[in-house]
Amino acid sequence: MEPAGIEDSLRRRGVRLTRQRQILLDLIDGSGKHLDAEQLYQMAKEQDPKLNRVTVYRTLKLLKQGGLVDELDLMHYGGDQHYYETRLKQEHAHIICLRCGKVEEFFGDPLQRLRKQVEAHLGFQILIARTEVGGYCSHCQALRAREIEQAREAEAAPARPRKRKPG
Amino acid sequence: MEPAGIEDSLRRRGVRLTRQRQILLDLIDGSGKHLDAEQLYQMAKEQDPKLNRVTVYRTLKLLKQGGLVDELDLMHYGGDQHYYETRLKQEHAHIICLRCGKVEEFFGDPLQRLRKQVEAHLGFQILIARTEVGGYCSHCQALRAREIEQAREAEAAPARPRKRKPG
DNA sequence: GTTAGTGCAAACCTTTTGCAGCTCT
DNA sequence: AGAGCTGCAAAAGGTTTGCACTAAC
Numbered sequence: 001m002e003p004a005g006i007e008d009s010l011r012r013r014g015v016r017l018t019r020q021r022q023i024l025l026d027l028i029d030g031s032g033k034h035l036d037a038e039q040l041y042q043m044a045k046e047q048d049p050k051l052n053r054v055t056v057y058r059t060l061k062l063l064k065q066g067g068l069v070d071e072l073d074l075m076h077y078g079g080d081q082h083y084y085e086t087r088l089k090q091e092h093a094h095i096i097c098l099r100c101g102k103v104e105e106f107f108g109d110p111l112q113r114l115r116k117q118v119e120a121h122l123g124f125q126i127l128i129a130r131t132e133v134g135g136y137c138s139h140c141q142a143l144r145a146r147e148i149e150q151a152r153e154a155e156a157a158p159a160r161p162r163k164r165k166p167g
Numbered sequence: 168m169e170p171a172g173i174e175d176s177l178r179r180r181g182v183r184l185t186r187q188r189q190i191l192l193d194l195i196d197g198s199g200k201h202l203d204a205e206q207l208y209q210m211a212k213e214q215d216p217k218l219n220r221v222t223v224y225r226t227l228k229l230l231k232q233g234g235l236v237d238e239l240d241l242m243h244y245g246g247d248q249h250y251y252e253t254r255l256k257q258e259h260a261h262i263i264c265l266r267c268g269k270v271e272e273f274f275g276d277p278l279q280r281l282r283k284q285v286e287a288h289l290g291f292q293i294l295i296a297r298t299e300v301g302g303y304c305s306h307c308q309a310l311r312a313r314e315i316e317q318a319r320e321a322e323a324a325p326a327r328p329r330k331r332k333p334g
Numbered sequence: 335g336t337t338a339g340t341g342c343a344a345a346c347c348t349t350t351t352g353c354a355g356c357t358c359t
Numbered sequence: 360a361g362a363g364c365t366g367c368a369a370a371a372g373g374t375t376t377g378c379a380c381t382a383a384c
Contacts (some may be wrong), residue, residue, distance in 0.1 A: 016358055016363060038342055053367050055341075062179060075295070080374080081348080095285055104289050110281035114298065117275045118262055123305035127265065128242070131281065131298040138290035183338060183383050204373075222346045224374060247349080248373075 005088060006068045015062065023047050024059045028069060029086045034079035034094075034103060060084060064065050067127070074135035091115075093131035099140035106133075172255060173235045182229065190214050191226045195236060196253045201261075201270060203248035205273060234294070243302035244268050258282075260298035266307035273300075 006025060008018060023044045027035065035043070041056045063069040063084075072083045075096045091111050095104040111131065118124050134143055173192060174184060190211045194202065202210070208223045229257065230236040230251075239250045242263045258278055262271040285291050303311055 014359095014363090018364065020365070029267070050366075053348095054350080054367080055365060061350095071243065075297070076238065079347095093281065093285070095289055095291055097291075098294065104291075106281075106285055106289065108281065108284045110284060113271075113280065113379085114260065114275065114277035116301075117277060118260070118273055121275070122262055122271050122273065123308075124262055124264075124271075124300070124302045125308050126300055126302040128302070129298070129300045130242070131296070133281075133285055133291070133293055133296045135291045135293040135295070141290075141292050151253055155335070167305040181338090181384090185339065185383070187340075217341075221342080222340060225339080228375095246372090329372080 006063075006086060009066060009068060013066070015066075018060050020044070020048065020051050020055050021059050021062075023051065024056060025063075025159065028063075028084050029088070034072060034074060034083035034085055036083050040084070070128070070130065072130065072132065073102060077134070091129060093133060095133045095135070097137040097140055098134045099136055099144060102137055104137070170250060173230075176235060180233070182233075184202050187215065187218050187222050188226050188229075190218065191223060192230075193314065195230075195251050196255070201239060201241060201250035201252055205248065207251070237295070239297065239299065241270060242299050244301070258296060260300060262300045262302070264307055265301045266303055266306040266311060269304055271304070275282065318334070 005031070010017060010021075024040060027040055027043050031043075037053075037056050038059060040060075041051075041053045044051050044056065060069065060071075064071055067087065069084050069086050072085065072094060073080070073093060074083050075098065077096050077098060078101060090107055093106040093111060095106055096102070097104075111129070114131075115129060119126060122135055173196070177184060177188075189206060194207055194210050198210070204220075204223050204227060207227075208218075208220045211218045211223065227236070227238075231238055234254065236251050236253050239252065239261060240247070240260060241250050242265065244263050244265060245268060257274055260273040260275075260278060262273055263269070264271075278296070281298075282293055282296060288292060
């Protein structure tokens, strides 16, 4: 279950594979979710209560610099934290539902097209690309339509006290 | 030179167009660059020395929530600040040179293709999309090749003997 | 005249840094 | 054995909040 590719890459550069880094790598790679630094810290602490928050940040910086993990902000849904994932998978876009927070991944060919066009038209040598899309998932579109409808009704027919409020 | 569309949108929602907000809107829309909160604050202060940093943040939040400006991180080149631009232009990707920091904009069709595919395949209603690409611009590719070459020379032929085993 | 908006100070939160001691190779 | 790494404390940077005063509508 370990991200062998990442561990090899680290070893090759003389970076030590400490217990703390193992824990964090396994979490980033194995959780299946996009975790932020604080979540990583809390989960890592369960395996090693002495593991320090600072170590989380230092490990993330190390992995970022080595190009082994990507840093995402997921459209700032939920705040300004950053989220992390390994770069083992094929390049993909993240599609975030701004209502329920669900994150989908998209692997279509426009991503490769974009890379090629940027390289060709702008002469860039691309190291990393990131696409994030915010919107409403199909489930939340329906819910939102209902919310808006209810808000309209509430505005059109005001002063309909459901709760007792002395006045 | 004012972003009339934005001002209308604000007025329509009963948001007051204060002197401070005018200054900030003009800067975001008219500077032609991607400014972060601190830069905006410094530039705004030149027009109104009493304008407070807090007002910058509050205005940015307001504009973000209204969907009137986009918040970018430009691949975190230069730190974790956020950069801002109005949403008046056609959707575009930002291509950042990780060596010199130059930001190019890309308007190609893969962006629209991506939108369409995400809507079709995932059933999303897209509100906002953001693509950021990091790499080396053509100018910096050459410079970087030279840097690497020089680093290799410095390691291969130093004044003192090599530490590694002889090859 | 109301109510939203501003300035100021202080709090807050995430991330970084300095340093002494520990540990991986 | 020794460079590299960790933990701790404290600082740094960016952003938010509470409150009294001000100004846009």
